Amino acid sequence: MSMTRRNFLMRVGQAGGYSATFATMQALGIMPMKAQVVKPIEAQAGVGKGVSVVVAGGGVAGLVTAYELRKLGYKVTLLEARSRPGGRNWSARNGTTVEFIDGTKQQCTWEPGHYQNLGPGRLPSVHTTILGYCRELNVPLEVEINTSRSSLLQNDAVYGGKPVVQRKALNDARGHVSELLAKSIKGGALDTDLTKEDKDRMLSFLRTYGPLGFDGKYHGSDRAGIKQYPGAGSQTMQIEEPLDMHSLLDANFWSGILYEEAWDWQATMMQPVGGMDRIPYAFARELDKTKTIIYNAPVTSFKRTGANKGVEVTYMQNGKEQVIKADYMVNAMPLPIIKKMKNDLSAPYKAAIDGATYANSYKLAWESNRFWEKEYNIYGGLTFRAPGPTTVIWYPSANLMADKGILCTGYEDELNWGWEKLTLEEKFATAKKQLEKVHPGHSQELTKPIICMWRHIPYNEGSWIRSYGGGDAGYNTLIQPDGPIFFAGDHTTHVVGWQEGASQSGRRAAEMVSERVKSARMAGHYAPVEA
């Protein structure tokens, strides 16, 4: 998706001053990104006085929108279909009911303190907006272990299906690459590309990077695997032999070893202590102080009552249809839900929404003894296996060394690998069978499965957006308001599927509403802001 830049930075630059310069310097990569303290959004203090906004949808985007609009003095009503805030930011724990559209219900009976984040599960340290809100709202964070060198890779087609420890795959690959490059350089293959000095520098680097022996070859290293740990007395370290390069380079195999360097999967990552839903509950606590949120209030229709100002939103409450009027609406509901709703959106908006497709991610989690810690030294991190279904085993980062914990043994799209054709019981049996390939003998310890398939969850009907009706044009439509109706949600950002996107979209919506209000005031459509 390529788009011209909205140029937030230029707008900041026009405002001038220190923060502008600072932002520019950041953009040039000269200074590190500022983190973790949410800056006031770009709008005049008190701009919202006397202006009303309905926010539809209490996921992270809607919560941030409402929270920021409240700060600016707007009269805000947030309509949330469910009895809880957070949308996809949902943590299953004792007492949670996961109910599908077809009425299938799962009741979570895990031990108190155990939870599984059914939606987002990670906060990268580079996601400074959502982290900033965690700081502002005092949400305690702990490390989410995204990388563990002890976690595994398993592919039915390679190494006879035997799992390989990630430290081995990753460091043996590096060793083989280093050996081959050193050999090429010594053989003169890069003489026209590199100066004598750079060849020497690179060879010296590769000796440590590989690491390579004095003979220029890779013979394994402690990084990749130790068959006898060093110990007391005469117990010396004994290094494992490297994996053979041919199998290691099987494309079926290595894809799993490269995930950890993606910018939003790099260490350090975090999670709220006690479950990801601590974030929406922290927003809700603030908003409840002003009774901003109406729960159990699914929106049924919305329409404009003026060209640039004025909306009428209907919603259900206690079995009765209610109507609320406001100056503006911020539509922070998922597109599959908006699509089914009576509305008077303009044609390009309807096209973008009606033609949108969504991913259908699911998560499957169990309560289990922590065999992965006791038997495998695995503390957090992810094991990757193939072929699917159930290509991921995600080990918990919380409560290390407790007796039991929650293990996620499936996280992918339900339309892959024929997963959607299986009954729930077949899914659970399949997941256990696949786990046996990685952790033989341990599937019997998996108990009390909970599966959340977002395609089947009311008020979501999908996990995250995959494409827009009309493609890029559809996206460019949705990021602009349709008269008095603005859009928010990770689907209005380039950070799809992350709370960072949702929260940035909420801030942007609050800014855009405020720009509109400012313009309208300048055009005389509003009474002046009270002193």
Place this chain on the structure above:
Amino acid sequence: MSMTRRNFLMRVGQAGGYSATFATMQALGIMPMKAQVVKPIEAQAGVGKGVSVVVAGGGVAGLVTAYELRKLGYKVTLLEARSRPGGRNWSARNGTTVEFIDGTKQQCTWEPGHYQNLGPGRLPSVHTTILGYCRELNVPLEVEINTSRSSLLQNDAVYGGKPVVQRKALNDARGHVSELLAKSIKGGALDTDLTKEDKDRMLSFLRTYGPLGFDGKYHGSDRAGIKQYPGAGSQTMQIEEPLDMHSLLDANFWSGILYEEAWDWQATMMQPVGGMDRIPYAFARELDKTKTIIYNAPVTSFKRTGANKGVEVTYMQNGKEQVIKADYMVNAMPLPIIKKMKNDLSAPYKAAIDGATYANSYKLAWESNRFWEKEYNIYGGLTFRAPGPTTVIWYPSANLMADKGILCTGYEDELNWGWEKLTLEEKFATAKKQLEKVHPGHSQELTKPIICMWRHIPYNEGSWIRSYGGGDAGYNTLIQPDGPIFFAGDHTTHVVGWQEGASQSGRRAAEMVSERVKSARMAGHYAPVEA
């Protein structure tokens, strides 16, 4: 240091049974290492009944020795020179006094909850012995963040002294290596080494590993750095240009980027919640139930009273010399301390001890605002800089996002870089000046420095062993008993400077004492064990 193997595994094998087979399979790398549950040591239950042992030194080695001997029924007295257990496992916090041999005193007045581990600060997940004790003694653990892609590298001689984010150095290096290898392969340089299929596999791997563009070149990637984060609306991601290879390969620069793959520095690493000294205090709590530890009891001399059995140990208590007699002694004091003590060790032992040299590591820590989190997105991990002094900045893993924390800005040998020639005030000023190169403007936030230089700490006089009198022969001497006197400590292992070594040495000492007792009983030197 190359030594023949004491062959612990073979001994296990002789005992036979499941555990033996399992251990052998582990040694062959077939099964993952068992973790985290300390197995009973190899000795008969109750073997110690009626046998007395004095353990000298209440560091981790001495604590484990005493703890395991107690389990086996021995009558154990642990003599500890200080008023606290743990030896080098020492955490400074409010109320701690760091006193040097010359009488210099530093009083720690940090806020409650703040601490700095002055000795060991990390528990690798592969250190299964010490982790096993944490589990057994219910020491709560949390993640110690050893790797953060947002931490920095800084070298006065490279890039004009400007710090570089580790994600950039690491991933740009990988990109350059991949590009050069891909070019070599395409140019035919490895045609005699690789089959056509393996060349294709490697090229395909390098495209993702680099990652490389369609042109086979490395153009930077999100892994290495983003100059504009993706955001809401039209804010797309913009990738930074790669660092030039010539500077990146400056040997002064890259050494810091490779630390994280060392087997005992790999993720996941852990730390006790509240400070590393929670471990020795947990052992002490158990041992205090049987009043095993005598604190404030520095040993002043020891001697044998029989060839294979019988020791007499003198120590000070309340200003008076006390004598204790026992069947055996386990000497778990640092060698520089044993060296100064009157003793009747045999000549080879004296030579090994008297000729031993120790490293002189220090740690320097401050209480500070958490500017590294707020301004740099750095949550834990280490920054490396050069040249020294103060080549390491170690960011805290505990209490992420709190306002203040403890920052370690120096951890290296005090005899490097002329550090030992500086007064304390000069050391603090130098550390601040060096920090300015990495975090300009922030040295003023560093307050209340505490420095622990182990060479100057009574009852230690060094940080960890560097060499033995007589070299390997000296080591081989010390790992065997001198008549009734056995040795424990990380200096009797191949895991020097780690609690894993200390705890393995304690287990081994308990095993060796028990083997001796068993032999003596078989030779009729003991009454039979009571039923």
